[in-house]
Amino acid sequence: MKKGTFVVLASGRGSNFQAIIDRVRDGYIDAACTCLVTDNPDAYAIQRAEDAGIPAEIVSYKAFSDKNKYEDALLSVLARYNPDLVVLAGYMRLLGKKIVDSYNGRMMNIHPSLLPAFQGLHAQRQALMYGTKIAGCTVHFVTHDMDAGPVIVQRAVRVLDDDDEESLSERILIEEHYAFPEAIKLFFEKKLQVDGRRVLILP
Numbered sequence: 001m002k003k004g005t006f007v008v009l010a011s012g013r014g015s016n017f018q019a020i021i022d023r024v025r026d027g028y029i030d031a032a033c034t035c036l037v038t039d040n041p042d043a044y045a046i047q048r049a050e051d052a053g054i055p056a057e058i059v060s061y062k063a064f065s066d067k068n069k070y071e072d073a074l075l076s077v078l079a080r081y082n083p084d085l086v087v088l089a090g091y092m093r094l095l096g097k098k099i100v101d102s103y104n105g106r107m108m109n110i111h112p113s114l115l116p117a118f119q120g121l122h123a124q125r126q127a128l129m130y131g132t133k134i135a136g137c138t139v140h141f142v143t144h145d146m147d148a149g150p151v152i153v154q155r156a157v158r159v160l161d162d163d164d165e166e167s168l169s170e171r172i173l174i175e176e177h178y179a180f181p182e183a184i185k186l187f188f189e190k191k192l193q194v195d196g197r198r199v200l201i202l203p
Helices: 015-025 045-052 067-081 097-102 123-130 165-188
Strands: 004-009 031-038 056-058 085-088 107-111 134-141 151-158 192-195 198-201
Touching (some): 004 067, 015 031, 015 045, 015 165, 031 045, 085 165, 134 165
Parallel strands (some): 085 107
């Protein structure tokens, strides 16, 4: 039987990308990462892809005159690889309707809060400013609204009295490295069933 495939989009250092490909390598995720796509020619994720023998495609946002042309180019790259799943692992751009519709139910994102709390940028800072006692991360399906798709996996982190944004972010990131591979594993095991806003995990 043909093994499932996924493509990762990342914009920066790619630590979640690394965690994911490590879990492919050890057999936890029974699927193949066939490409890394980045909008940032300087992303360290590119080096991680090269080290793992995974093709890296650079679709630099600055090379296009508008968002539509950028997203057409991005769609073209994705179409070449024809992945079963698209994984947004620290990809720092909001995707437009055309791409979201093309991969409806087949695109995941990770966010460093327990959604629906603290959507958007600097979620860890938002959590500290609000004074919450519990923070964490969420893997969710991507929809047209930012950080608002059906929740697949969440992991919680206690907020300590002496936490700052950096220390809280580091502890949340540790949990992200467990949560994202788990969500991808469940997807390829065909154990995720979307029922409205709920994602049911099948036995």
